[in-house]
Amino acid sequence: MKIAVIGAGAMGGAVASGLCAAGCDYKITVSNPSAGHLKPLKEMGIAVTSDNTVAVRDADIVILAVKPWIIESVIAEIRPVLDYSRQTVAAIVAGVPGRQLCEWFLKDSELPQLMIVMPNTAMEVGSSMTFIVPVNAGEASVSAVEGIFNSLGTSMVIDEAHLPAATALASCGIAYAMRYVRASVEGGVELGFKASQAQQIVLETLKGAVALLQRPGSHPESEIDKVTTPGGLTIRGLNEMEHAGFTSSVVRGLKACVK
Numbered sequence: 001m002k003i004a005v006i007g008a009g010a011m012g013g014a015v016a017s018g019l020c021a022a023g024c025d026y027k028i029t030v031s032n033p034s035a036g037h038l039k040p041l042k043e044m045g046i047a048v049t050s051d052n053t054v055a056v057r058d059a060d061i062v063i064l065a066v067k068p069w070i071i072e073s074v075i076a077e078i079r080p081v082l083d084y085s086r087q088t089v090a091a092i093v094a095g096v097p098g099r100q101l102c103e104w105f106l107k108d109s110e111l112p113q114l115m116i117v118m119p120n121t122a123m124e125v126g127s128s129m130t131f132i133v134p135v136n137a138g139e140a141s142v143s144a145v146e147g148i149f150n151s152l153g154t155s156m157v158i159d160e161a162h163l164p165a166a167t168a169l170a171s172c173g174i175a176y177a178m179r180y181v182r183a184s185v186e187g188g189v190e191l192g193f194k195a196s197q198a199q200q201i202v203l204e205t206l207k208g209a210v211a212l213l214q215r216p217g218s219h220p221e222s223e224i225d226k227v228t229t230p231g232g233l234t235i236r237g238l239n240e241m242e243h244a245g246f247t248s249s250v251v252r253g254l255k256a257c258v259k
């Protein structure tokens with residue numbers, strides 16, 4: 001299967017390099033105006049070009065990975081050369097509704113197989129939580145796009161109404177998770193560990209927490225109950241974090257992100 005990736009930044013670059021690193025059998029061409037982002041991809045053996053129309057011409061699946069304010073002009077550029085009868089478009093774009101994409105893609109009253117895809121930066125390491133929103137897409141094209149993003153982590157097909165929340169939790173969520181790590185490392189340094197040691201401790205602890213929660217029937221509160229000795233140390237720390245607004249600030253941050 002041939003894939004064109006338009007835009008070689010954080011998302012487009014991670015799709016291409018991630019698929020390549022995973023040893024996938026896709027023939028990938030990446031297009032980007034400046035050469036800087038293309039160089040490492042070219043070194044991995046990926047075909048590169050600065051011409052979007054060249055990249056999409058032969059592709060079975062076109063992945064758009066440009067900033068939201070650029071996507072309209074990119075669609076206008078590639079629309080004349082796209083063959084809607086055989087090509088699927090997956091748009092990685094935040095905050096652009098499906099109906100708007102349909103308006104921009106409409107050609108002779110036709111649309112391509114079209115979906116919005118929302119990954120996160122962990123595609124780079126094959127661990128993205130990716131959402132797929134079918135906008136105008138049948139089973140075969142959704143399953144082809146699922147195949148791509150399952151090679152880069154885990155994918156979930158959702159409806160568009162859930163996309164803002166999904167974006168907040170998983171795409172932006174990577175940054176929120178990083179902030180928890182940074183905060184814990186800073187605390188660890190103040191308590192006497194070197195930053196590198198503190199980071200290792202925090203990451204291993206998070207790995208353990210994830211593994212505990214991934215067991216069937218597991219729940220965060222029951223895991224917390226096992227740690228919090230009555231009158232003990234853990235509950236003092238937890239309650240202090242809650243007095244400072246821990247849960248509330250996470251919920252408020254997610255809601256602000258969706259707004």
Ligand SMILES: NC(=O)C1=CN([C@@H]2O[C@H](COP(=O)(O)OP(=O)(O)OC[C@H]3O[C@@H](n4cnc5c(N)ncnc54)[C@H](OP(=O)(O)O)[C@@H]3O)[C@@H](O)[C@H]2O)C=CC1
Pocket residue numbers: 006007008009010011012031032033034035037052065066067068070074092093094095118119120121171172
């Ligand atoms: N970053 C993230 O975590 C996430 C981003 N998204 C969405 O992904 C999309 C891409 O974001 P992101 O990868 O972060 O952005 P980047 O700025 O990292 O990458 C965008 C890339 O598009 C290139 N570009 C600019 N103009 C054109 C053009 N006319 N044709 C082809 N390529 C072009 C840029 O090239 P140059 O730099 O040379 O100008 C750049 O390499 C956005 O719509 C964003 O909303 C979705 C989920 C998560």
Ligand SMILES: O=C(O)[C@@H]1CCC=N1
Pocket residue numbers: 094167171172
């Ligand atoms: O912050 C943003 O707008 C993009 C969308 C999701 C993650 N980054």
